[in-house]
Amino acid sequence: MIYLFLSVLSSSILLIFFKLFEKYKVDTIKAISLNYFFASIIALVFISNKTLVFNTQLLNSDILLPFILGALFFIVFNFCNLSTRSAGIGMTSVAMKLALIFPILIGIFVYNENTNWLQIAGIFFAFIALILLTYQKEDQAIAKKGFGKYIVFLVWLGSGVCDSMLQLVNVNFFHLIESGAFTFITFISAFLVSVFYLLIINNLKYDIKSVIGGLFLGIPNYFSIYFLLKTLEKLNKDFHLTSATIFTLNNILIIMFSIIIGLIIFKEKISLQKIIGFIIALLSIILITL
Secondary structure, eight states: OHHHHHHHHHHHHHHHHHHHHHHTTOOHHHHHHHHHHHHHHHHHHTOSSGGGGGOTTTSSGGGHHHHHHHHHHHHHHHHHHHHHHHTOHHHHHHHHHHTTHHHHHHHHHTSOOOOOHHHHHHHHHHHHHHHHHHOOOOOHHHHTOTTHHHHHHHHHHHHHHHHHHHHHHHHHOHHHHHHTHHHHHHHHHHHHHHHHHHHHTTOOOOOHHHHHHHHHHHHHHHHHHHHHHHHHHHHHHHHOOOHHHHHHHHHHHHHHHHHHHHHHTSOOOOOHHHHHHHHHHHHHHHHHTO
């Protein structure tokens, strides 16, 4: 369970930095771009045998997976940025979290993972909890922008594809994870795509705030992926939990922990809706882990 805790902690720290970016006026897109660069450097440092990254046995069609995933990371982030402005943060958050339906369905119907009725009930309650914990009423001026719902759909679809690809690599291409090549190539490809994007919009010049923000974001971002992959491996092996239940459990705990951080550090208020969401989330966690 230690890997699950570290995965949740790393992802929650990411949200703290995003909150601080807003406070200190950090250019989020540039910080995100550099975060991928720093995350790829960390990934390379953790590879004991650096030649594995350039091993000809790894440089085959399998290596396309982390390249595609890295590109999707940055593309989906931009969808999230557009969705937040057109449909609001509430609907965007719900779309991102409800994307876990993709790995759940793949786990059950493609990989034939054994899921009992209590766990299915837990997943159902988790969806209700996710909506209650993340949804908030948006400003009417934002909600009236007609294209918002289409961007929200792209956020949901893109997030679901990213989660499903992580699941696919964990199940079928574990040698990429074990070698350390997977995380390195994923992050370096995300960085290259981000640089290409910034060149297109003629905004490639990085400032000191972006560099510092990218560094502090890159560290937890690397470990959030690393510990999630370890969580999928260990919880399946030691506790026989399916990838469907692990993704659900991980998402619920990230939201709950993030709200607690918001209450303690940023003095955010909690509504009755979120309190009910908390209670239902706790119920879902109990059912999922039975």
